[in-house]
Amino acid sequence: MITNDVLRRVRYALQLNDKKMLEIFASVDNAIDENYLHSIMEKEGEENFVFCRDSLLSLFLDGLINEKRGKKEGSSPVILPAKAILSNNDILRKLRIALNFKEDDMLNALASAEFPVSKSELSALFRKRDHRNYKECGDQLLRNFLNGITERFRGTSGKDA
Template structure:
């Protein structure tokens, strides 16, 4: 799961079109071009795909925090340098802040994606790396959180009904009536003829 997937799924869950997404980037003074955004939204096997850098996803999440909660005076978004990386723990934390999620909210959203997690396991993702209870967040947790957000905010699109494939019954051939063979007349009975009744000899 790369940053393109996260950006794409987050946009989908929150119903953010290109105009709204570009406006959100503007909240952190980043001039996102529509053509560049289009390349980020492509899948890896599509022509024109461009990998989303850690810096871009971090800026978007920081801008989402401002869009959802307002800008705090004196707090400036941290622009990641080329060597700095955005971890899954960072992504989880920024989504939590932007959406004002509490522990129970996040656990409930994960449950919508049929993903079970205890409160202790969740809190371990928000510890500092040097804390003894710190735990690295895997792709599975982020993926299921975004999946749960789609179920929560876009319930209609999250429901997919797959009809079972049934084979059409083969047409039955019409039953053929048995052909009755003409029975020879008994020897002791008169036989009908165009010449009249003829007695057997």
């Protein structure tokens, strides 16, 4: 999934307005202006579309964690190195932390999107990359998880986002 789509779907699912989005970005020392926010919220192919860098999405998710769970004392935002890629597994992990989801919450979100996975499949997504049972999170699984959290927080299908 492209990072713009993830950002747009998270915003829709959690009902975040422009002001709240800008506050989340600012909370991780990455203040952006409203025009840039609108540009990264555009869909691919639209006139003002600007690609959202992986580092920007990572900072936003870190800000969302701070917003939902509280900021850790003495911690500062971690900026991805240049050309580093934020994997779907990383996105899923950060969303899980921000939303304070336990295993059952994750499974329920996926089941509500009609994409059931087993507990062992889910735990494989959160293992370290070099673990023998590690599994890559595919775009379809991430998309369905985002649809599931949209269903949970908005009561509507995430396909509208």
